[in-house]
Amino acid sequence: MKFCSLCGAPVTLRIPAGDNLPRYVCDACEAIHYQNPKIVAGCIPEWQSRILLCRRAIEPRYGLWTLPAGFMENGESAVAAAMREAREEANAVVENPMLYGLYSLLHVSQVYLMFRGQLRDGAASPGAESLEVGLFAEEEIPWEQLAFTVVRETLRQYFAERRTGVFNLHVGDIIRESDDRFRVHHYY
Amino acid sequence: MKFCSLCGAPVTLRIPAGDNLPRYVCDACEAIHYQNPKIVAGCIPEWQSRILLCRRAIEPRYGLWTLPAGFMENGESAVAAAMREAREEANAVVENPMLYGLYSLLHVSQVYLMFRGQLRDGAASPGAESLEVGLFAEEEIPWEQLAFTVVRETLRQYFAERRTGVFNLHVGDIIRESDDRFRVHHYY
Numbered sequence: 001m002k003f004c005s006l007c008g009a010p011v012t013l014r015i016p017a018g019d020n021l022p023r024y025v026c027d028a029c030e031a032i033h034y035q036n037p038k039i040v041a042g043c044i045p046e047w048q049s050r051i052l053l054c055r056r057a058i059e060p061r062y063g064l065w066t067l068p069a070g071f072m073e074n075g076e077s078a079v080a081a082a083m084r085e086a087r088e089e090a091n092a093v094v095e096n097p098m099l100y101g102l103y104s105l106l107h108v109s110q111v112y113l114m115f116r117g118q119l120r121d122g123a124a125s126p127g128a129e130s131l132e133v134g135l136f137a138e139e140e141i142p143w144e145q146l147a148f149t150v151v152r153e154t155l156r157q158y159f160a161e162r163r164t165g166v167f168n169l170h171v172g173d174i175i176r177e178s179d180d181r182f183r184v185h186h187y188y
Numbered sequence: 189m190k191f192c193s194l195c196g197a198p199v200t201l202r203i204p205a206g207d208n209l210p211r212y213v214c215d216a217c218e219a220i221h222y223q224n225p226k227i228v229a230g231c232i233p234e235w236q237s238r239i240l241l242c243r244r245a246i247e248p249r250y251g252l253w254t255l256p257a258g259f260m261e262n263g264e265s266a267v268a269a270a271m272r273e274a275r276e277e278a279n280a281v282v283e284n285p286m287l288y289g290l291y292s293l294l295h296v297s298q299v300y301l302m303f304r305g306q307l308r309d310g311a312a313s314p315g316a317e318s319l320e321v322g323l324f325a326e327e328e329i330p331w332e333q334l335a336f337t338v339v340r341e342t343l344r345q346y347f348a349e350r351r352t353g354v355f356n357l358h359v360g361d362i363i364r365e366s367d368d369r370f371r372v373h374h375y376y
Contacts, residue, residue, distance in 0.1 A: 003196035005189045005212075005221070010196075018316070021261065033193070036226045037260050039299055072225050073209065074297040077361040078290060079375055098376065099290055099359055102266060102301070109262040111227055113290070113299075128206070169357055171287055173265040187267055188286065 006031050037109040041081035042069020044158055045094050045119035050135035051158070052124055053142075054089045057131045061147035067154065068092065069112065082115045090133045093120035099169060101154045107176035114154050116167060138162075149174055149182040194219050225297040229269035230257020232346055233282050233307035238323035239346070240312055241330075242277045245319045249335035255342065256280065257300070270303045278321045281308040287357055289342045295364035302342050304355060326350075337362055337370040 001024045004011050009028035016023055016032050024033040044067055045052035053065045068089040072081040079097055086092040097115035104111050124133045136142075138159045146152045157170050173185040189212045192199050197216030204211055204220050212221040232255055233240035241253045256277040260269040267285055274280040285303035292299050312321045324330075326347045334340045345358050359375040 001193045003193050005191055005193045008191035008196050035262050038224045074223050075294055077292040078299055104265040106263055111266055
């Protein structure tokens, strides 16, 4: 950020009075421009013993597999956002979504809200952001071709837990340790 | 938003190619400025049969009672944000936080993540944003003096459920029906 989005004057990064973190503050109108984490809402669409994955037609991670997920919009419900992403990326209708994972990705200031839900009729086809979509049994999951650590972690928990028949909410942080190495901190 | 935060030129609200919602787009550098919901992280600090509330020393809702909660920061974990707010607003240490409520406030584009946790030593005192803090038994909750619908709803669920001895995650939307009337939609 270099300019004030309200008046167009330059901004300076400084700690406003009464605050304890640097913010972009307008040199002219003194507006404080807070920057906050974004929410990514997504889901695990279930169909019998399979789950739906999408192969990405966009960067980053073009060509790799992921769960339907994307940025929540203003004025939207988190639940609706997760269902919308399934519709947009895979023409999939997800029913009865239940929150399954809450992950904070510190290095990109994103919070993932991952829901588990039933894929209506097992029906799906690629949306504009997907090269292909598919229903995968556990032994078919392309573990080495998954797009993101948060997706791998969500699926790992999901299949481990499915054997027990009880799904519990998982809360964790994903911390970047180097360019391509991430650590998952589990709260529970 | 009137000006591009990257180059200072005017922005226009329009639907970018390949998108389906209006965004602020820079007339000069063509940067697209997405706006997304903000996360408010908070908690219910528990101490024996009481919970901690804070009386607000800031607007909005100056003088009314609330749970410790505030905007999550970039680079922060959602869990850490909830604990930080308890520390800042009530000098309170909250242990073992468990997600208890996920509420989308459509009219202000906020997502509340409310955790339940134990207040260490029952110790609390007003932080800079609180006039006073207090530990309340259920029959002492100032229901008519609560600052926000999301706080009232969270506490209502909490006390109803505490009688059963089992706490479940609650997911809902809070919808403004008029200036001072809100409706809660419960997913579960």
